[in-house]
Amino acid sequence: MRRSTAPSQLLGNVTKKPKFMPPAQIYTSHVDKESSQMNPCSTKENKKQQNYLVPLQAFVQTCDRVHSSQIGEYSNELNCRENFKGTGTQRLKPNTVNGPVTGDKEKQEESELLTKYFSVVWCKASKKKHKKWEGDAILIVKGRSVILKDLEGKDIGRGTGYKSKDLESLEEGQTLVIGGKEIEVMGIISPEDFSSGRCFHSGAEATTTIFSADLQKIRKQFSNPFKNVCRPSTEENLFKDSLNSKPRHDPSAPNSLVMPHPDQYHQWMFNKAGLPVVDVVVDPYLTTHLRPHQREGILFLYECVIGMRMNGRFGAILADEMSLGKTLQCISLIWTLLHQGPYGNKPIIKRVLIVTPGSLVKNWRKEFEKWLGTERIKVFAVDQDHRVEDYSNSPLYSVLIISYEMLLRSLDHIQAVEFSLMICDEGHRLKNSSIKTTSALISLPCEKRIILTGTPVQNDLQEFYSLIEFVNPGILGSLSTYKKIYEEPIVRSREPSATKEEKELGEERAAELARLTGLFILRRTQEVINKFLPSKIENVVFCRPTALQLELYQKLLNSRAVKSCLQGIIENSSHLVCIGALKKLCNHPSLLYKAIKENKDTAIFDEFANSSLYEGLMDSFPPDYNSIPFKETDSGKLQVLVKLLAGIQMFNPSERVVLVSNYTQTLNLLQEMCQRYGYSCSRLDGQTPISQRQQIVDVFNSKYSKDFIFLLSSKAGGVGLNLVGASHLILYDIDWNPANDIQAMARVWRDGQKHMVHIYRLLTTGSIEEKIYQRQISKQGLSDAVVGLAKTSKHIQFSMEELKNLFMLHEDSNCITHDLLECDCEGKKVHQVSVQKSSIYRSCQLGQNHKRPDSKKHFSMSELMHWKHICGQLHNLTDPFLKMGEGNISFIFQNIANDHSDSKLQD
Numbered sequence: 001m002r003r004s005t006a007p008s009q010l011l012g013n014v015t016k017k018p019k020f021m022p023p024a025q026i027y028t029s030h031v032d033k034e035s036s037q038m039n040p041c042s043t044k045e046n047k048k049q050q051n052y053l054v055p056l057q058a059f060v061q062t063c064d065r066v067h068s069s070q071i072g073e074y075s076n077e078l079n080c081r082e083n084f085k086g087t088g089t090q091r092l093k094p095n096t097v098n099g100p101v102t103g104d105k106e107k108q109e110e111s112e113l114l115t116k117y118f119s120v121v122w123c124k125a126s127k128k129k130h131k132k133w134e135g136d137a138i139l140i141v142k143g144r145s146v147i148l149k150d151l152e153g154k155d156i157g158r159g160t161g162y163k164s165k166d167l168e169s170l171e172e173g174q175t176l177v178i179g180g181k182e183i184e185v186m187g188i189i190s191p192e193d194f195s196s197g198r199c200f201h202s203g204a205e206a207t208t209t210i211f212s213a214d215l216q217k218i219r220k221q222f223s224n225p226f227k228n229v230c231r232p233s234t235e236e237n238l239f240k241d242s243l244n245s246k247p248r249h250d251p252s253a254p255n256s257l258v259m260p261h262p263d264q265y266h267q268w269m270f271n272k273a274g275l276p277v278v279d280v281v282v283d284p285y286l287t288t289h290l291r292p293h294q295r296e297g298i299l300f301l302y303e304c305v306i307g308m309r310m311n312g313r314f315g316a317i318l319a320d321e322m323s324l325g326k327t328l329q330c331i332s333l334i335w336t337l338l339h340q341g342p343y344g345n346k347p348i349i350k351r352v353l354i355v356t357p358g359s360l361v362k363n364w365r366k367e368f369e370k371w372l373g374t375e376r377i378k379v380f381a382v383d384q385d386h387r388v389e390d391y392s393n394s395p396l397y398s399v400l401i402i403s404y405e406m407l408l409r410s411l412d413h414i415q416a417v418e419f420s421l422m423i424c425d426e427g428h429r430l431k432n433s434s435i436k437t438t439s440a441l442i443s444l445p446c447e448k449r450i451i452l453t454g455t456p457v458q459n460d461l462q463e464f465y466s467l468i469e470f471v472n473p474g475i476l477g478s479l480s481t482y483k484k485i486y487e488e489p490i491v492r493s494r495e496p497s498a499t500k501e502e503k504e505l506g507e508e509r510a511a512e513l514a515r516l517t518g519l520f521i522l523r524r525t526q527e528v529i530n531k532f533l534p535s536k537i538e539n540v541v542f543c544r545p546t547a548l549q550l551e552l553y554q555k556l557l558n559s560r561a562v563k564s565c566l567q568g569i570i571e572n573s574s575h576l577v578c579i580g581a582l583k584k585l586c587n588h589p590s591l592l593y594k595a596i597k598e599n600k601d602t603a604i605f606d607e608f609a610n611s612s613l614y615e616g617l618m619d620s621f622p623p624d625y626n627s628i629p630f631k632e633t634d635s636g637k638l639q640v641l642v643k644l645l646a647g648i649q650m651f652n653p654s655e656r657v658v659l660v661s662n663y664t665q666t667l668n669l670l671q672e673m674c675q676r677y678g679y680s681c682s683r684l685d686g687q688t689p690i691s692q693r694q695q696i697v698d699v700f701n702s703k704y705s706k707d708f709i710f711l712l713s714s715k716a717g718g719v720g721l722n723l724v725g726a727s728h729l730i731l732y733d734i735d736w737n738p739a740n741d742i743q744a745m746a747r748v749w750r751d752g753q754k755h756m757v758h759i760y761r762l763l764t765t766g767s768i769e770e771k772i773y774q775r776q777i778s779k780q781g782l783s784d785a786v787v788g789l790a791k792t793s794k795h796i797q798f799s800m801e802e803l804k805n806l807f808m809l810h811e812d813s814n815c816i817t818h819d820l821l822e823c824d825c826e827g828k829k830v831h832q833v834s835v836q837k838s839s840i841y842r843s844c845q846l847g848q849n850h851k852r853p854d855s856k857k858h859f860s861m862s863e864l865m866h867w868k869h870i871c872g873q874l875h876n877l878t879d880p881f882l883k884m885g886e887g888n889i890s891f892i893f894q895n896i897a898n899d900h901s902d903s904k905l906q907d
């Protein structure tokens with residue numbers, strides 16, 4: 001940007017009177033001195049007339065600590081726009097500090113004066129109707145004098161002797177002549193923004209938050225000066241301009257997705273060349289496929305990556321739940337930025353690095369092809385045959401897709417390429433900043449960083465910090481500061497023993513953290529696409545344990561190991577061993593049998609816990625018991641499963657089932673069961689080579705697939721697996737972390753699903769599985785907060801009360817979860833009818849933590865009151881499959897989401 005620095009302009013042209021502001025006739029003494037300082041060239045006449053005491057005015061910003069000499073010292077502090085809010089409503093304060101230009105004597109008198117700051121544009125004064133604005137400036141108004149400063153803080157004009165009335169009422173759109181320059185006011189700057197120097201960085205931002213005026217108007221006006229003045233208007237340039245100022249796609253076309261214009265500050269910072277501001281329009285080829293939330297997501301990513309949301313920050317975290325189309329949003333962003341930009345339509349990025357789990361490399365390439373075809377964009381996916389070197393040597397490819405593992409191996413080559421955008425898929429793996437992958441990625445100089453993850457909120461606060469630090473380094477301060485300010489108070493407030501004060505402090509800090517990070521984290525849940533999906537019937541099925549299971553369960557609870565846990569004798573993780581044994585038993589006694597046998601054979605390390613846990617347990621198994629082949633009739637859940645599968649095959653032979661377990665051993669057992677019944681199946685678990693996973697999924701989803709069942713380990717499925725080929729999903733066991741189970745369910749009920757979806761979660765009645773379920777649905781309500789603390793069992797801290805509750809078997813109930821609800825429906829409650837009843841929760845069962853009905857935890861628990869409650873005779877059931885398991889099912893909670901059947905009936 002060129003600015004005139006001619007001496008005449010620096011001082012202002014005193015021979016010309018201000019155009020709109022003839023001097024006033026009121027006299028006071030102190031302003032006279034000040035104004036003569038401000039304008040050493042002022043005429044005698046002006047001096048006489050410029051004395052006027054400016055009254056306080058409500059809307060005027062005052063300055064209590066500012067001086068022009070401080071301008072160069074502004075701090076580079078974090079300027080997030082949210083923080084500006086409220087600066088416009090500062091209370092008036094008297095001026096306490098003076099400039100060095102005034103003597104000590106005047107200081108006191110000066111303090112009575114108000115100083116106002118405006119962002120303005122200026123040009124040489126002329127009578128032309130259409131001004132050619134030459135640059136941006138800051139106007140300082142004090143008393144009846146004004147100083148004009150350019151954005152480097154240099155004085156470029158002074159004037160004095162204005163009508164105070166006119167200066168008082170200066171507002172957006174008004175013009176003023178200062179010396180030989182004419183200015184137009186664009187907005188007010190707060191004293192804070194002036195004193196911090198922010199206005200020289202980001203006057204626009206400060207302004208836009210204060211002014212309620214039409215921002216678009218400001219922006220539009222503002223883009224003019226550059227276009228007209230700041231570039232030499234050679235023919236070549238004019239030609240270029242006319243090319244560059246045209247949007248690539250029609251912004252006014254129906255359904256078009258147009259990115260917002262950058263504001264003034266952004267233009268100051270990033271449009272030094274003064275290029276015209278152009279509409280950035282997402283390719284209509286893509287727009288036609290976009291759902292509303294995806295349009296919103298692209299806009300969000302665009303604003304983050306361009307640096308419009310936070311000064312000098314270009315990172316973002318897109319944390320949409322699975323299956324909301326994070327990939328499509330990214331592809332749209334990439335495709336847009338590769339060819340367009342807000343300034344002269346110059347592309348924002350050249351090369352893009354996409355880092356993803358190995359299993360998804362192919363998937364990303366396919367998604368690019370799916371949405372953009374093979375011609376528009378050249379995408380390079382690294383595999384055995386395609387090496388990074390080939391990518392860096394070829395100018396053809398703009399996008400590189402690589403696995404985290406491969407990235408480490410070829411880091412040298414990656415570092416040699418200049419990437420302007422980096423996307424880390426399943427980016428929660430960067431939560432540990434000390435691992436190699438993270439430090440390797442941090443080492444890349446690319447500023448525009450996007451993390452994609454379906455589950456960031458489940459991580460702990462330190463991991464949260466690492467993710468933030470990765471996308472927007474330094475934004476939360478140092479790790480130790482962060483720990484003191486956020487982590488420690490928040491964690492403390494969530495402990496059962498926290499005092500009221502600690503809870504309040506923790507909540508406040510959590511809210512502040514959410515606000516701060518919310519500027520660049522976007523998370524949407526399934527809710528946003530539910531209306532586009534087919535119906536989903538979710539069943540929580542309580543399966544009666546068998547006599548053998550009950551007997552073994554009691555034995556385990558009476559073991560020395562469990563008893564010592566409850567007495568707090570055993571430290572460390574021995575309670576986890578006990579929990580593990582109970583969960584195995586719930587899945588099938590043979591799994592426990594194996595564990596005991598293996599234990600005996602190998603004399604395991606954790607001798608005390610294991611031996612005391614399994615002591616005498618062998619005797620409870622029948623003498624001829626053998627885990628191979630296992631008996632279906634030994635496990636309540638397995639019996640229900642077998643009948644359920646038979647029902648699905650009978651009633652819906654063309655539909656398929658995803659069967660999920662947390663344990664490889666359980667999957668083995670389920671696979672064996674499939675073989676017994678002649679069900680053909682695919683399987684994906686932790687052992688499945690990454691290179692084969694996508695293919696297994698593709699084959700299963702294909703309509704030609706012969707497989708009835710897809711066996712899935714929930715642990716292996718951490719990646720974005722899409723299993724819409726199936727319309728039934730059975731969770732055979734339950735995970736501590738609700739996010740894992742929700743993720744599993746989302747593999748089937750997601751975009752692309754054509755059938756009504758049936759979800760079955762199998763729980764053993766009265767057992768630890770019910771307790772985990774209760775804990776899950778209590779947690780679920782909390783996980784919407786920015787930092788949920790749900791974790792794997794290894795990280796869970798149990799209070800003694802909770803442990804006592806966990807290690808308790810309820811043999812005489814059809815469903816202790818229903819008992820807890822104190823619902824008197826007797827298992828005949830119909831769907832969606834809410835019972836107006838105050839629930840008082842029994843402390844004896846859910847423990848101390850669950851006593852207060854006002855606690856948030858119960859809200860989600862009480863959600864179950866809106867579900868169907870089914871007990872005993874299963875004639876209430878909408879689907880015929882479950883009816884098959886009648887004898888083994890003690891209770892069902894059922895919920896129909898997105899029920900389209902009603903509307904169809906009405907049609």
Ligand SMILES: [Zn+2]
Nearest residue numbers: 823825829869
């Ligand atoms: Zn009920």
